[in-house]
Amino acid sequence: MSIAVPDPQIAAHLEPGALSAGRRQRWRELGRELLRQKLFLVGAVILLWWIVAAIFGYQIAPQNPYAQNLTAINLAPSGAHLFGTDNLGRDMLSRVIVGSREILIIAPLATLIGTVLGAALGLAMGYLRGLFDDVLSRFVEAFLALPLVVTGLIAIFAFGRSNTTLIIVIGIVFAPLIARTVRAAVISERELEYIAAARLRGERALYVMAVEILPNVLAPITVEFTVRLGYAIFAVATLSFLGFGVQPPSPDWGLEIATNYGQVTAGYWWEVLFDALAIASLVVAVNLISDGLEAVLER
Amino acid sequence: MVAFFLKRLALALVTLWILSVLVFLAGQVFPGDPARAILGPLAAPQAVAALQRQLGLDRPLLDQYWRWISHLVQGNPGLSYQYQAPIGPILTSALYRSLKLGLLAFVIVVPLGIAGGVVAALNVGRPIDRVISVLGLSMTVVPEFVSGIILILVLGIGLHLLPISASPPAGAGFFTTLKYLIMPAIPLVFVLFGYIARMARAGTIEALSSDYTRTAVLKGLARGLVVRRHVLRNSLLPTITVIATQTGYLIGGLVVVETLFRYPGIGSLVANAATNKDFPMLEAGVLTIGAVYMVATLLADLLFSVLDPRIRVAGAEQG
Numbered sequence: 292m293s294i295a296v297p298d299p300q301i302a303a304h305l306e307p308g309a310l311s312a313g314r315r316q317r318w319r320e321l322g323r324e325l326l327r328q329k330l331f332l333v334g335a336v337i338l339l340w341w342i343v344a345a346i347f348g349y350q351i352a353p354q355n356p357y358a359q360n361l362t363a364i365n366l367a368p369s370g371a372h373l374f375g376t377d378n379l380g381r382d383m384l385s386r387v388i389v390g391s392r393e394i395l396i397i398a399p400l401a402t403l404i405g406t407v408l409g410a411a412l413g414l415a416m417g418y419l420r421g422l423f424d425d426v427l428s429r430f431v432e433a434f435l436a437l438p439l440v441v442t443g444l445i446a447i448f449a450f451g452r453s454n455t456t457l458i459i460v461i462g463i464v465f466a467p468l469i470a471r472t473v474r475a476a477v478i479s480e481r482e483l484e485y486i487a488a489a490r491l492r493g494e495r496a497l498y499v500m501a502v503e504i505l506p507n508v509l510a511p512i513t514v515e516f517t518v519r520l521g522y523a524i525f526a527v528a529t530l531s532f533l534g535f536g537v538q539p540p541s542p543d544w545g546l547e548i549a550t551n552y553g554q555v556t557a558g559y560w561w562e563v564l565f566d567a568l569a570i571a572s573l574v575v576a577v578n579l580i581s582d583g584l585e586a587v588l589e590r
Numbered sequence: 591m592v593a594f595f596l597k598r599l600a601l602a603l604v605t606l607w608i609l610s611v612l613v614f615l616a617g618q619v620f621p622g623d624p625a626r627a628i629l630g631p632l633a634a635p636q637a638v639a640a641l642q643r644q645l646g647l648d649r650p651l652l653d654q655y656w657r658w659i660s661h662l663v664q665g666n667p668g669l670s671y672q673y674q675a676p677i678g679p680i681l682t683s684a685l686y687r688s689l690k691l692g693l694l695a696f697v698i699v700v701p702l703g704i705a706g707g708v709v710a711a712l713n714v715g716r717p718i719d720r721v722i723s724v725l726g727l728s729m730t731v732v733p734e735f736v737s738g739i740i741l742i743l744v745l746g747i748g749l750h751l752l753p754i755s756a757s758p759p760a761g762a763g764f765f766t767t768l769k770y771l772i773m774p775a776i777p778l779v780f781v782l783f784g785y786i787a788r789m790a791r792a793g794t795i796e797a798l799s800s801d802y803t804r805t806a807v808l809k810g811l812a813r814g815l816v817v818r819r820h821v822l823r824n825s826l827l828p829t830i831t832v833i834a835t836q837t838g839y840l841i842g843g844l845v846v847v848e849t850l851f852r853y854p855g856i857g858s859l860v861a862n863a864a865t866n867k868d869f870p871m872l873e874a875g876v877l878t879i880g881a882v883y884m885v886a887t888l889l890a891d892l893l894f895s896v897l898d899p900r901i902r903v904a905g906a907e908q909g
Contacts, residue, residue: 332723404594432605436880438842441860448864449616516646521731529846530736535860548739551851556754560743574731582727 304558324587325387331583337576341569344388345395352385354360365559374550375561377551386542388567391573393454393537394544398523401458405465406516413473414468414500414508418481424474431467439464440506440533447535457536461526476508517581521574528570544570598891609880610662614655617869623647624671624869658873668872672866677874681856685878688855691756694771695778695840696833703783703865704829707790708822714795724756728767730784734777736842738850741773756853774851778843784835789832793825800824827894834890841879 325331344351353373360380368375374383416424439461446460480486481504489503530536531545539546544566551562625641626633642648646657652808661668667677667855703726729737746754758770798821806816845857852858856875863871 303681429604430608432601432805433839436605436883437876438838438845438879438883440845441876441879444845444861444864445613445872447866448872449619490596522809523730525733527735529735529842532733532846534847534865545733545857547733547734552742553740555747558747560747563739564743567739570736571732571740574733575728578728578731579724582724 303583305440314417319481322424325583328583328586329578332581334576334583336460337572338494338580339574341395341576343390348392349391349454350385350568351387352382353384356381356385356389357540358382366560366563367556374565375485375559377557378554383561383565384546387544387569390544390566390569391548393541394531394573395528397454397461397537398520398527401461401527402465402516402520402523404462405519406469406512408462408466409469409478409515410473410505410508410512412470412502414477416494417474417477418472418504418573419502420478431471435467439522440529443530443534444535447530454537457502457503458525463522465519465523469512469519472509472511472515476511477504480504480507513583514585514588517577517584521577521581524570524574529569594702595892597652598888602888606610606877606880606884610704610877611655613876614658615859616687617873618651620867620869642855647815648696662877666680668870670680670862670863670871671868672871677871680859680871681874681878683857685882686854687853688848688857690767690857691774691853692773692778692840692844694768695775698775699779699782700833702779702792703786704784704826705790706787707829708817709827710787710815711791711794711798711825712817719791722770723791726784726787728784729780732780734781734846735850736778737780738774738777738847741776742850745773754851756848756851773817773848774853777847778840781843783834785836785839786829789829791805794821797821797825830893831890837883837886841883 340556346397349356354509358381360376363372363376363380364378366380369382372382372384374387375385376382412427415428432523442464443457443460446464447456450460451454477500486499486503527536528545530541532549534549537546539542539550547566548563551559553568554562621829623638625638625645625647627639629638646654649657658668658702665678667681669675670677673680706722706726710719713719742754744762745751746825752773753770754773756770762770784863803833806820807813811819836890841857845861846857847853848855848858849861856878860872860879862874864874
């Protein structure tokens with residue numbers, strides 16, 4: 292190997308925080324590695340389908356999901372209505388397709404807010420340590436003393452039921468959880484030599500956290516994001532089922548199950564089964580994606 | 591050992607106190623007047639004012655909080671708005687019912703999860719390992735009401751194997767009660783299985799690759815004996831902590847499962863209180879849940895330190 296040609300790995304470390312050829316090549320390799328995992332692909336395909344359904348739902352749906360037809364109520368699945376109709380004669384297939392929209396808007400937004408807040412919090416707690424870290428950790432513990440569903444319940448109870456409240460509440464509740472993981476990653480990063488080098492150069496704390504540490508903890512942050520996305524979907528569906536999530540008359544899956552599960556005893560199983568399967572497929576898909584990412588990024 | 595326990599207890603109490611403040615504030619943020627809510631929109635203003643004075647709603651916030659928390663600590667959580675009855679007995683019987691359900695789920699999932707994890711670890715890389723791991727983690731993310739609904743459809747209505755209401759008739763024996771509680775317990779088992787199996791698997795893999803295992807094998811001990819005597823004891827340690835943290839998920843799951851199966855436990859109590867704007871019930875219920883979680887974590891810490899003498903010694907040296 293000729294000495295004149297710089298090793299891309301070394302070049303990457305010589306430029307503080309800048310993306311170099313070495314880094315870009317690493318991302319490409321990771322991408323290829325990811326696509327080789329079969330389960331990741333399964334999850335990605337399912338998620339892609341639901342994203343398409345969320346965006347183009349009204350065009351894809353065979354009928355108007357809100358159109359009531361009181362002469363065709365509670366019909367079992369048939370040629371005309373592949374998923375049957377509900378107790379107002381609305382086509383279930385169309386409702387299931389369109390029902391993907393709100394959960395796929397609310398959950399990612401909430402996760403994004405939680406990740407940004409949590410990453411910022413985790414960076415600060417992990418890098419600054421000291422009293423700041425100790426006091427904040429106590430508050431984080433208090434937050435985590437309650438399950439997400441209960442915390443969400445109280446917060447939405449206090450601040451009113453709306454999609455915005457839902458997004459903010461879930462985001463804020465996720466932040467401490469994400470902060471904990473980021474904090475752990477930051478604590479191990481800050482012992483490395485390039486951080487000491489940056490401090491010796493005289494860089495301020497904010498610079499070190501944002502420019503030096505952040506790019507190097509992006510891997511755990513990304514994995515956390517996808518894992519939390521799964522839980523966000525779980526939380527939105529559960530809160531909607533309890534009546535504290537998406538509000539009527541949306542055909543949201545959780546809400547549909549809550550509205551229709553009384554009908555199950557009358558034998559109208561199709562009014563809940565397909566919504567249940569939709570939720571299950573979405574959460575499992577996101578979970579497979581995050582598993583694949585974790586396997587590849589944390590090698 | 592005692593110092594360690596006292597320190598953890600103090601921390602738990604502080605956390606519980608912070609929780610009580612947060613819960614109280616949440617009740618304050620809620621718009622509207624509780625007195626008006628109880629008496630209805632047609633009541634005379636004088637009646638509403640009188641009830642406000644009676645409930646102490648016209649006092650400063652700190653005063654209200656102090657009254658509430660001091661009564662609570664003495665064992666009197668006050669009156670429920672929707673039932674107009676003391677909260678205490680309602681809460682305790684609901685808690686008891688939830689504990690029955692939660693315990694059933696625990697008793698099923700802990701051995702199952704550990705067995706699953708150990709089997710997966712003993713067969714690392716082979717199909718059974720992948721199946722257990724992927725299945726376990728996939729089941730963790732499916733919401734309890736989703737798996738619950740599917741169970742109701744298949745086992746309850748389709749096959750008529752189990753009753754779909756979770757409340758056994760009064761005076762039912764042990765086995766009848768079990769039959770009624772098993773279906774609500776299964777969604778909880780599904781959600782908890784994945785994590786416990788994963789921790790057990792990780793712990794077992796680590797124990798299998800350790801020096802003492804290698805020594806045991808080199809000594810000529812049979813494989814089964816090695817696993818039972820040396821590996822299991824060490825792999826189960828992290829699993830115990832996980833079990834404690836799963837209590838949080840269990841309680842969250844109880845809220846959903848009890849609502850779905852209409853089981854009058856503390857989960858559905860809290861959910862109903864929130865729906866019906868019953869502040870005192872909601873606050874008392876939520877604090878109880880927080881306290882239960884703290885107790886579970888404390889017990890797990892204690893268990894962990896008892897089983898691993900290294901932690902006890904470290905704690906004693908610090909404290």
